Every structure is written in C-alpha cells, then in structure tokens.
Amino acid sequence: MFRSVLFIPCGNPKALSKAHNLKADALIFDLEDAVGDTVKAAALEGLIETAGAGDFVTPYRMVRVNPETAEPDLKAFGDLFAAGRLHGIVIPKVASPQAIEDMAFMMPEVDLWAMIETPMGVVRLPDIARLKAKQPLKGFIAGPNDLRNGLRAGSTPQRAELSYALSQIVLYARAYGLIALDGVYNAFKDEDGFRAECMQGKALGFDGKTLIHPAQIEGCEVAFSPNADEIKWAQAVLAAYEQPENVSAGVVSVNGEMIERLHLKRAFEILNL
Numbered sequence: 001m002f003r004s005v006l007f008i009p010c011g012n013p014k015a016l017s018k019a020h021n022l023k024a025d026a027l028i029f030d031l032e033d034a035v036g037d038t039v040k041a042a043a044l045e046g047l048i049e050t051a052g053a054g055d056f057v058t059p060y061r062m063v064r065v066n067p068e069t070a071e072p073d074l075k076a077f078g079d080l081f082a083a084g085r086l087h088g089i090v091i092p093k094v095a096s097p098q099a100i101e102d103m104a105f106m107m108p109e110v111d112l113w114a115m116i117e118t119p120m121g122v123v124r125l126p127d128i129a130r131l132k133a134k135q136p137l138k139g140f141i142a143g144p145n146d147l148r149n150g151l152r153a154g155s156t157p158q159r160a161e162l163s164y165a166l167s168q169i170v171l172y173a174r175a176y177g178l179i180a181l182d183g184v185y186n187a188f189k190d191e192d193g194f195r196a197e198c199m200q201g202k203a204l205g206f207d208g209k210t211l212i213h214p215a216q217i218e219g220c221e222v223a224f225s226p227n228a229d230e231i232k233w234a235q236a237v238l239a240a241y242e243q244p245e246n247v248s249a250g251v252v253s254v255n256g257e258m259i260e261r262l263h264l265k266r267a268f269e270i271l272n273l
C-alpha cells in the first residue's frame with residue numbers, strides 16, 4: 001500500500017530525528033533537491049545514521065539520490081538495502097531508460113522508482129515503462145514542480161497545465177503493472193487545497209501521493225482509502241453476483257446501475273484496500 005509517501009529532507013536534522021516515529025506508508029529520504037549543496041555531505045551522514053539504526057514505524061523506506069554522485073554515495077550507504085533497512089531508490093528526473101538501467105546495474109535487486117518530472121521523461125514513458133519486464137522498476141512518481149518548470153507552465157488549482165503528463169504517468173503505470181504516485185502539494189498549510197488535490201489524484205487513478213510535511217499524512221491516507229460510498233458499492237456488487245439467479249449472469253443491475261463482471265475486479269480491489 002503506497003497511499004502516503006513522505007519526503008524527509010536529509011539536510012534537516014530535526015526532520016531526520018522524527019523519521020523513526022512517523023507513520024506513513026512509505027518514507028523517501030531526500031538527498032536531492034531538498035538538500036542545499038553546502039550540506040550534501042552532512043545529509044549523507046544524517047541518512048546513514050538515521051536509516052542505519054532504530055525501529056521504524058513506517059515499513060517501506062527509500063532514498064532519492066543525486067544522479068551525479070549516486071555511485072560514491074551508494075558505496076557509503078548501499079549496504080543498508082541488503083540489511084533490510086532501506087527498500088527502494090528514487091531516481092529523479094528520469095528522461096530515458098538508460099537512467100534506470102544504470103542504477104539497476106549498480107544496485108541489482110533493489111526496487112527502483114522513476115520520477116517523471118521533465119518533458120522528456122513524459123515523452124519517453126513508453127520506453128521507460130517497458131523496462132518493467134527486465135529491471136526491478138516498481139513505480140513512477142510525478143514531480144509537479146520540475147514539470148511546471150520544464151513546461152514553462154503556470155500553477156492552477158485544478159492542475160490543468162499538468163493533466164496530460166499526470167494522466168500519461170498513470171496510463172503507463174497501469175499498462176505495465178507499476179505503482180503510480182502523485183506529486184507533492186507545496187502549500188502545506190492549505191488543508192482544503194490539499195484535500196482537493198488528493199481527491200483529484202485519486203480520481204486520475206494514482207495509488208497515493210508524495211508529501212512534504214507530516215501534517216499531510218493523515219488526510220492523504222483518508223483520501224486514498226476507499227470511502228463509505230465506495231465500500232457500499234463494492235459490497236453491493238459482490239452481493240449481486242452471489243445471488244443464485246446471477247451466478248452465470250454477465251450483466252446485472254445494482255441500485256439502478258449496469259454492473260458487469262469486470263466491475264467485480266474493482267470491487268475486490270476496494271474491499272482489499
């Protein structure tokens with residue numbers, strides 16, 4: 001389950017000190033854009049110290065690397081993957097399959113997550129997604145800030161400027177059996193705006209959302225969990241097909257709506273969640 005995925009800036013000791021007790025579905029320790037150039041070395045040390053010891057409430061933990069220094073950095077903390085302390089590597093600004101292949105060569109058998117946050121990343125999605133067959137590619141993460149920069153786009157509440165890119169990310173994730181995570185919402189004090197964006201992400205098909213502040217975790221998990229209406233719908237669909245007269249029916253009517261057997265799959269997914 002990847003509903004709530006919180007970035008923790010490794011250059012911020014206070015944020016790092018909270019990492020063990022934060023309860024999200026996943027954490028991303030960030031060595032990239034949240035970390036200023038002058039504190040990159042300290043951030044690496046902070047990551048090793050934090051990720052290397054202590055119990056975590058959050059079960060799945062990744063690191064977003066700097067592609068330029070990934071090789072020496074991974075020499076310093078790569079053994080934390082084999083030790084089960086870390087589980088995934090987030091590769092920023094993926095613009096070609098090569099970026100994934102290079103990382104898989106360096107770190108075979110570690111989950112890889114591709115950030116799709118450049119125009120070229122969106123254009124190359126078909127080739128990048130196809131790697132799922134041969135590389136440990138686990139999912140895509142949208143990067144709305146870099147995407148807006150790259151597109152020279154504005155920032156609207158409904159994210160019209162990103163809708164093509166976001167839908168492409170979900171489309172290719174679904175086609176190739178990958179997880180799709182929506183991008184961050186910067187205005188971390190704007191609860192209403194955040195909730196609306198979570199609902200939009202869910203409606204687009206994302207599995208969850210990346211977050212920048214612990215206060216966003218709870219609302220995000222609520223938004224990306226099935227709501228009461230969805231659970232009621234799923235139960236009604238199951239109940240309809242359990243009726244003796246519907247055992248071999250293709251199409252049935254549930255609360256005035258046409259339901260086909262294909263909806264059973266979605267109903268099971270909702271109830272599993």
Ligand SMILES: CC(C)(COP(=O)(O)OP(=O)(O)OC[C@H]1O[C@@H](n2cnc3c(N)ncnc32)[C@H](O)[C@@H]1OP(=O)(O)O)[C@@H](O)C(=O)NCCC(=O)NCCSC(=O)C[C@H](O)C(=O)O
Pocket residue numbers: 006007008009012014015016018019030033034117142143144145146147183184188211212213214
């Ligand atoms: C956005 C922030 C800079 C806000 O920080 P701050 O003003 O300190 O917030 P608060 O005072 O409300 O914080 C309260 C305490 O909580 C800790 N805190 C805050 N954020 C986090 C966090 N993400 N993880 C853990 N702990 C956190 C603060 O340290 C406070 O502690 P204390 O003082 O002891 O009470 C800040 O939230 C932040 O830096 N967030 C993460 C930013 C980040 O990681 N950015 C990179 C990922 S987003 C991205 O890259 C986008 C993508 O690539 C794209 O292109 O779109």
Ligand SMILES: [Mg+2]
Pocket residue numbers: 033092117143145146
């Ligand atoms: Mg980015």
